[in-house]
Amino acid sequence: MFFKYTDFTDGLHQIQLKKSVTDLDIGMPFVGDVIVNCNIDKSVRQIVLHCEAECNAEFTCDRCNDKYEETLIVEFTLIKVFNSNNVDPNDSSVEYHPPEVAKVDISKDLKEFMSLSVPMKKLCSEDCKGLCVHCGANLNYEKCNCELNAANEFEKS
Ligand SMILES: [Zn+2]
Numbered sequence: 001m002f003f004k005y006t007d008f009t010d011g012l013h014q015i016q017l018k019k020s021v022t023d024l025d026i027g028m029p030f031v032g033d034v035i036v037n038c039n040i041d042k043s044v045r046q047i048v049l050h051c052e053a054e055c056n057a058e059f060t061c062d063r064c065n066d067k068y069e070e071t072l073i074v075e076f077t078l079i080k081v082f083n084s085n086n087v088d089p090n091d092s093s094v095e096y097h098p099p100e101v102a103k104v105d106i107s108k109d110l111k112e113f114m115s116l117s118v119p120m121k122k123l124c125s126e127d128c129k130g131l132c133v134h135c136g137a138n139l140n141y142e143k144c145n146c147e148l149n150a151a152n153e154f155e156k157s
């Protein structure tokens, strides 16, 4: 996924880039197209990119094992400097870009930020009721009698 910086005059520009996860070689859980809205701030010294990427992802809920789809939005900033002396070794978002290379490829950065955006905890909804530990019923869809039975057993003894 790239654009040619030489297509733009100095100043602010907005572009939208779109490519499928297959073309970008981005694996699961991402599916479909990645749409990136990019604000380009170009100057003689550097190009500053504020990007917002949007992509659908398929997950399996940690609580109920159901599959669900969610749109993940990833924001990141990249700074491409034309002079290698301006690269800040402490800031990984600042990279040297040879001025003679028109093409600015954001695929690698995009992939990295997208993989970081995958949530650790996967829930189909905030209030997912999960599975019954006794009978395995999905409590989002059905009510089982396990709890009731357990209560009855308790009363009998
Ligand atoms: Zn769930």
Ligand SMILES: [Zn+2]
Residues within 6 Å of the ligand: 132, 133, 134, 135, 136, 137, 144, 145, 146, 147
């Ligand atoms: Zn049950």
